[in-house]
Amino acid sequence: VCGLCALLAGRGGGAPNESLFATAADRVERDRNRRARIGRINQILAHYRLVLDDRGPQTLVLRAPTGRSVVLGDFSGVWAAADQLAGRPIDPLDPALLAFLEALQ
Amino acid sequence: VIAVHVLTGFLGSGKTTLLQHMLRSKELADTAIIVNELGEIPIDHDVLARLDGETVVMAGGCLCCAVRDDLGQTIRSLLERRDRGTVPAFQRLLIETTGLADPVPIVRTLLADPVLHHHVRPGNIIVTLDATHGLAQASAYPEVTRQLLLADHIVITKTDLASDADQAPVRVLAQQINPLATIQNVTVARAHPGALVADRMMEDIGRAANVIEQASDTELRASHTPGVAATCLTIGTALAWNDFGLWLGLLLHRHGDRVLRTKSLLNVGGSPGPVLVQSVHHAVYPPQHLDQWPSADRRTRIVVIAKDIARESIEASLAAFCGVANVPVRRDVWPQAWRER
Numbered sequence: 001v002c003g004l005c006a007l008l009a010g011r012g013g014g015a016p017n018e019s020l021f022a023t024a025a026d027r028v029e030r031d032r033n034r035r036a037r038i039g040r041i042n043q044i045l046a047h048y049r050l051v052l053d054d055r056g057p058q059t060l061v062l063r064a065p066t067g068r069s070v071v072l073g074d075f076s077g078v079w080a081a082a083d084q085l086a087g088r089p090i091d092p093l094d095p096a097l098l099a100f101l102e103a104l105q
Numbered sequence: 106v107i108a109v110h111v112l113t114g115f116l117g118s119g120k121t122t123l124l125q126h127m128l129r130s131k132e133l134a135d136t137a138i139i140v141n142e143l144g145e146i147p148i149d150h151d152v153l154a155r156l157d158g159e160t161v162v163m164a165g166g167c168l169c170c171a172v173r174d175d176l177g178q179t180i181r182s183l184l185e186r187r188d189r190g191t192v193p194a195f196q197r198l199l200i201e202t203t204g205l206a207d208p209v210p211i212v213r214t215l216l217a218d219p220v221l222h223h224h225v226r227p228g229n230i231i232v233t234l235d236a237t238h239g240l241a242q243a244s245a246y247p248e249v250t251r252q253l254l255l256a257d258h259i260v261i262t263k264t265d266l267a268s269d270a271d272q273a274p275v276r277v278l279a280q281q282i283n284p285l286a287t288i289q290n291v292t293v294a295r296a297h298p299g300a301l302v303a304d305r306m307m308e309d310i311g312r313a314a315n316v317i318e319q320a321s322d323t324e325l326r327a328s329h330t331p332g333v334a335a336t337c338l339t340i341g342t343a344l345a346w347n348d349f350g351l352w353l354g355l356l357l358h359r360h361g362d363r364v365l366r367t368k369s370l371l372n373v374g375g376s377p378g379p380v381l382v383q384s385v386h387h388a389v390y391p392p393q394h395l396d397q398w399p400s401a402d403r404r405t406r407i408v409v410i411a412k413d414i415a416r417e418s419i420e421a422s423l424a425a426f427c428g429v430a431n432v433p434v435r436r437d438v439w440p441q442a443w444r445e446r
Contacts, residue, residue: 033347036347037347040347040348040351044351079354079355079359089359090355090358090359091359092352092355092356092359092360092422093359093414093418093421093422095421097425098421098422098425099425101425101426102424105428
C-alpha cells in the first residue's frame with residue numbers, strides 16, 4: 001500500500017509494518033513522495049495563508065498566521081484541520097483557489 | 106483479501122430470489138452470506154438456512170444504522186471461525202440488506218475498520234429493480250434511486266411478468282440514473298451470478314465514457330434524480346499520482362455528500378499500467394495498480410456522478426489541481442438507451 005493509497009482510503013499513511021520491510025530505496029522513494037505531497041499541499045494552503053510543516057515521519061504541524069497551530073500524526077486530518085484554522089472550508093471548486101493555483105503553473 | 110459484495114433492492118424486488126439463485130451457482134459455492142433482517146422474525150433466514158453457505162442473521166434493526174457496528178464484528182467472527190475450521194472455507198462474502206438500506210455505511214465500515222481492511226475489501230453493489238413496479242417505486246421512494254445511483258450491477262427482476270414494452274422504460278431509467286452500472290435485464294433464473302461478483306471496473310468506465318461521448322447536449326436530464334448528472338473527463342497526458350490523489354481526496358472531503366460516485370482509470374506518470382480508483386461519497390476504495398494496459402488506448406478517464414455540481418466546475422478544478430489545461434471534457438451524460446426510446 002503506497003502512502004497516497006492509504007491516504008485516499010482514510011488511513012493516513014503506509015501500512016503499519018511498511019518500515020520493517022522497506023528497503024533503503026523504498027524509504028528514499030517514500031520520503032521523496034512525502035516531500036512532494038507536502039509541497040503540493042502547501043501550494044494549496046498558501047491561498048488560505050496556512051503552512052504545513054514536516055516535523056518527522058509521524059508529525060505534521062499545520063500553522064496559521066495568527067499563531068494557532070495543529071499537530072497531526074498523518075495526512076488524513078490535514079483538510080479538516082485546515083478548514084478550522086482558515087475559518088472557512090478549503091474548497092477545490094472555489095474559482096478563487098483555482099485561479100491562484102493556475103497562476104502558480 | 107476477500108471481496109464483500111452487497112445485495113440490495115427495494116422491498117419485494119426479488120433480492121432473496123436472486124440470492125437463492127446465486128447460491129445455487131457453482132461459481133459462488135464458496136460464498137458466505139450475511140443477512141440483515143428488519144424485525145424480530147428473520148423470515149428470510151429460514152429460507153437461506155436450507156442453502157449451502159454461512160448465514161448470519163443480524164436481527165433488530167437496519168444494517169445502515171442500528172447494527173452497523175455489528176457488521177465489522179460479524180465479519181471478524183466469520184473470518185475467525187473460518188480460520189479455526191468451524192465453518193467451511195469461503196472466498197467471498199455477500200451481504201443481503203433490507204429493502205430500504207443504504208449501502209454506503211456498509212462500504213464505509215469495511216474501509217474504516219482498522220482490522221477488517223487487511224482481510225476484506227468492498228466488492229460490488231448489486232441492486233435489484235422490479236420490472237413491473239420499478240418506475241413507480243423510483244418515483245415514490247428516494248431510497249430506490251439512491252440504491253440505483255450507487256450500484257455496480259443492476260438486475261432487473263420479474264421480467265417474465267412484464268411485456269417488452271413495459272420493461273424498456275425500466276431499463277432506460279436504470280441506465281439513465283447510473284451509466285456506470287452493468288444492467289442485467291433477465292429473469293432471475295437466468296441471471297449470471299459470476300458476472301455479478303466479477304470486478305469489471307475497467308469495462309464499466311469504458312462503457313460509461315462511450316455513453317457519455319455519444320450523448321447529445323439536448324437530451325433530457327433524469328426526472329427521477331433532479332440535479333444529478335454524470336460527467337466523463339478524458340485526458341490524453343499522464344497525471345501525477347500525488348496531484349490526482351490530493352484533488353480527489355479534497356473534493357470528497359469538501360463535497361463527498363454531493364459527489365455520489367466516481368470511477369477513474371488513470372494514466373499515472375511512471376506507472377507501467379493504469380491505476381483504478383473508485384469512490385462512493387466520502388469513501389475511497391483501495392486503488393488498484395495494474396501491471397499493464399489492456400489496449401493501446403492509454404487515456405485517463407474519470408467518470409463522476411454528482412448532484413448539483415456543474416460539469417464545468419469539476420473540469421476546472423481538475424485542470425487547476427493536476428495542471429492539465431484544456432481538459433477535453435465530454436458532455437453531461439444522457440445514455441444511448443434514452444435516445445433510442
